[in-house]
Amino acid sequence: MIGTDGSAESRVVAAIYRELLTAAGQEVWTASATYASPADTAQAVVAGRIGIAPAYESALLRALPGGRTMPGDMEATLSMALPPGTVALPSSAAQRGVVLAVTKATAKRHTLRSLADLGSAGGRLTLGGDASGDPDAPSTSSLKQAYGVTLTAAGTSGRADVLALRSTDPAITRDGLVVLADPKSVVPPAHVFPLISSPAVDATGRAALARVNTPLTTGQLTALASLVNAGEAPGKAARTWLRSKGLLR
Structure with missing residues (x-):
C-alpha cells in the first residue's frame, strides 16, 4: 500500500x-x-x-x-x-526543501550569489518569507554563526529582502527570484x-x-x-x- x-x-x-x-x-x-x-x-x-x-x-x-x-x-x-x-x-x-531567495534587483544591488555575500549589505536586509517558520528554515542567528552575516527577522512577511521559500514555490520562477547558494549547508537537504x-x-x-x-x-x-x-x-x-x-x- x-x-x-x-x-x-x-x-x-x-x-x-x-x-x-x-x-x-x-x-x-x-x-x-x-x-x-x-x-x-x-x-x-x-x-x-x-x-x-x-x-x-x-x-x-x-x-x-x-x-x-x-x-x-x-x-x-x-x-x-x-x-x-x-x-x-x-x-x-x-x-522540496527550503531555499533563500532575493529579487534580481536586490541581487544586483548587493552583488548576491551566495548566502556568504549577504554580509556586503551591512546588516540592512530583512529575513522572512512564507517558509520562514519551517523547521528547516535558517534563523538570523544560524546564518550569522555560519556566514557572519547580520539580518533582521521579518517573520512570514513576503516583503522581506531575503525570502525563505519552498524550493517548489512557483513564485521563484514566476517572479524571477535569485536562489542564493548555501556552500556551508545551513539548510538541510x-x-x-x-x-x-x-x-x-x-x-x-x-x-x-x-x-x-x-x-x-x-x-x-x-x-x-x-x-x-x-x-x-x-x-x-x-x-x-x-x-x-x-x-x-
Whole structure:
C-alpha cells in the first residue's frame, strides 16, 4: 500500500511511484486517507501501516528517534538511522526543501550569489518569507554563526529582502527570484525518495522507481505540483509526465 501526505508534491510523486510499480507488474493499493505531514507518512512506513511513500531527507530524520541531519553521505546517514526492515531508496534530483531567495534587483544591488555575500549589505536586509517558520528554515542567528552575516527577522512577511521559500514555490520562477547558494549547508537537504518497507517492493519494482531519479528535478516537481494545485488529478499529471519522459507507455 502506498501512502502520502496532503501536499501536491507528495501526491503527484506517489502517483508516479504507483504508475511505475504497476507497469513493473507490482500490485499497488493507495491508502484511503492522506497523512498530516511527510514525517507522519514516514512513521507509517516504519510502523508497517503502509509499504511505500514519498519521503524527504530532513523530514524523515526529524521523524526518527535520535535522527538528525549530518553532513556527508546522506544515504549512509539514513541507512544508519532507519530501523531494520525499512529502506530509503536512492533519491531523485528533486528537492522540496527550503531555499533563500532575493529579487534580481536586490541581487544586483548587493552583488548576491551566495548566502556568504549577504554580509556586503551591512546588516540592512530583512529575513522572512512564507517558509520562514519551517523547521528547516535558517534563523538570523544560524546564518550569522555560519556566514557572519547580520539580518533582521521579518517573520512570514513576503516583503522581506531575503525570502525563505519552498524550493517548489512557483513564485521563484514566476517572479524571477535569485536562489542564493548555501556552500556551508545551513539548510538541510530535502530530496524526495521512496521510503519502503523492505518486503513491499521487490528488485524489479526498485529498479523501476530508480528510473525517475535523474529526470525528476526540482523544476519538474514544481511544474507537476502546480498542475495538481490547479485541479489536475495527480494520476493524470503523473502519467502524462512519465510518458513525456519515455518512462511509461
